[in-house]
Amino acid sequence: MAGMSIKDLVEEIAKALVDIPEEVSVREVQGEQVTVLELRVAPSDLGKVIGKQGRTARSIRTLLGAAGMKLNRRFTLEILE
Amino acid sequence: MSKRKYTISEHGPRIEAFLKRILQLAGLKLTFELSEEASPHPDFENPEIRVKFSGDDVSELIANKTELLLALEHLTMEMLGMPGEDHSLICFDANDHRMLRIEELRFSAVTAAERVKTTRTPFRFNPMNSRERRILHMALRNEPEVRSESEGFEPRRNVVIYPAGMPSSPRTAAPPVMRRGRRR
Numbered sequence: 703m704a705g706m707s708i709k710d711l712v713e714e715i716a717k718a719l720v721d722i723p724e725e726v727s728v729r730e731v732q733g734e735q736v737t738v739l740e741l742r743v744a745p746s747d748l749g750k751v752i753g754k755q756g757r758t759a760r761s762i763r764t765l766l767g768a769a770g771m772k773l774n775r776r777f778t779l780e781i782l783e
Numbered sequence: 784m785s786k787r788k789y790t791i792s793e794h795g796p797r798i799e800a801f802l803k804r805i806l807q808l809a810g811l812k813l814t815f816e817l818s819e820e821a822s823p824h825p826d827f828e829n830p831e832i833r834v835k836f837s838g839d840d841v842s843e844l845i846a847n848k849t850e851l852l853l854a855l856e857h858l859t860m861e862m863l864g865m866p867g868e869d870h871s872l873i874c875f876d877a878n879d880h881r882m883l884r885i886e887e888l889r890f891s892a893v894t895a896a897e898r899v900k901t902t903r904t905p906f907r908f909n910p911m912n913s914r915e916r917r918i919l920h921m922a923l924r925n926e927p928e929v930r931s932e933s934e935g936f937e938p939r940r941n942v943v944i945y946p947a948g949m950p951s952s953p954r955t956a957a958p959p960v961m962r963r964g965r966r967r
Contacts, residue, residue, distance in 0.1 A: 707809075753861065
């Protein structure tokens with residue numbers, strides 16, 4: 703349930719940033735200590751979720767870190783090309 | 784005064800909807816308020832919309848040099864599709880932290896400039912983001928005996944204060960090669 707909201711969190715942010723929200727998808731891969739969130743967007747939207755000097759991706763990771771602290775779980779964001 | 788680009792009536796609803804949803808999904812206990820109040824330091828920072836946070840998790844927003852606060856600010860501005868040159872027009876704050884930081888930077892700029900004047904040696908600040916570097920440059924713009932410059936490459940770019948006539952120290956011309964992990 704808690705993991706679910708983090709997946710939704712990434713999806714929600716990505717959809718707000720891109721031009722083609724229908725092509726946003728997030729897959730959650732549960733590990734023992736870490737949950738990997740694989741984010742896929744349209745190729746033309748990659749720059750939107752990464753940002754200049756990776757700043758947007760870094761901001762999403764910061765938010766995941768804060769959300770993860772609450773759940774005592776680490777989340778890793780992988781942006782897949 | 785030129786016309787405002789960002790107003791609560793036009794952009795407020797999108798900002799509110801986005802932030803509310805994200806704070807809820809992230810499980811952060813925070814509330815926020817939008818305002819258009821005038822800046823007490825209009826020379827240094829003059830946002831058109833302020834977003835002020837309060838609540839149990841304010842300490843998390845402010846931890847690590849306001850990392851989370853700046854992350855939320857950045858994501859909100861990207862969500863609105865704001866071009867880079869508009870990024871000073873919306874300012875996120877909690878416990879007046881950003882406001883106090885401006886005071887702190889102004890004070891450091893003046894103190895460092897005094898030191899440069901007496902010692903005739905350059906003073907190098909820690910790396911800062913562009914908004915903070917700008918505040919340092921602005922604080923020194925009426926000091927004829929020193930000049931300030933930004934050196935190095937993001938995200939480790941930093942301000943250096945030189946005595947007015949002293950040339951800049953030679954630096955590497957190319958940005959450092961990207962490596963895995965952090966150097967230094």
